[in-house]
Amino acid sequence: MSKWIRIASIDDCPPGTACELVVEDRIIALYNIDGTFHALDGICPHQGGPLGKGTLTGCVVTCPWHGWQFDVTTGQHQTSASLRHAPFAVKVDNDAVWVDLEG
Numbered sequence: 001m002s003k004w005i006r007i008a009s010i011d012d013c014p015p016g017t018a019c020e021l022v023v024e025d026r027i028i029a030l031y032n033i034d035g036t037f038h039a040l041d042g043i044c045p046h047q048g049g050p051l052g053k054g055t056l057t058g059c060v061v062t063c064p065w066h067g068w069q070f071d072v073t074t075g076q077h078q079t080s081a082s083l084r085h086a087p088f089a090v091k092v093d094n095d096a097v098w099v100d101l102e103g
């Protein structure tokens, strides 16, 4: 089952940046990698840090609280193979960014 929600305009999150968005009581971390958008749950699985306010280097975000790093395209933790922060499906339609909250 899918639940697509419009979360931003493409201009809200320029290439190379991360954005924190609140959508239906959830915090979403949105990333723009060279014009392609990716989204993760915005709550870091370590201790709840804001992944949408992390530092983006290429496709890797660094959590601002303790430095855990995730590939935003897959949610894969960069040093623990067993830890993956599930990404949301993202699409762009008419200059709007949509996320599937239940996909």
Ligand code: FES
Pocket (backbone or CB within 6 Å): 044, 045, 046, 047, 048, 049, 050, 063, 064, 065, 066, 067, 068
């Ligand atoms: S809360 Fe993100 S690394 Fe600790």
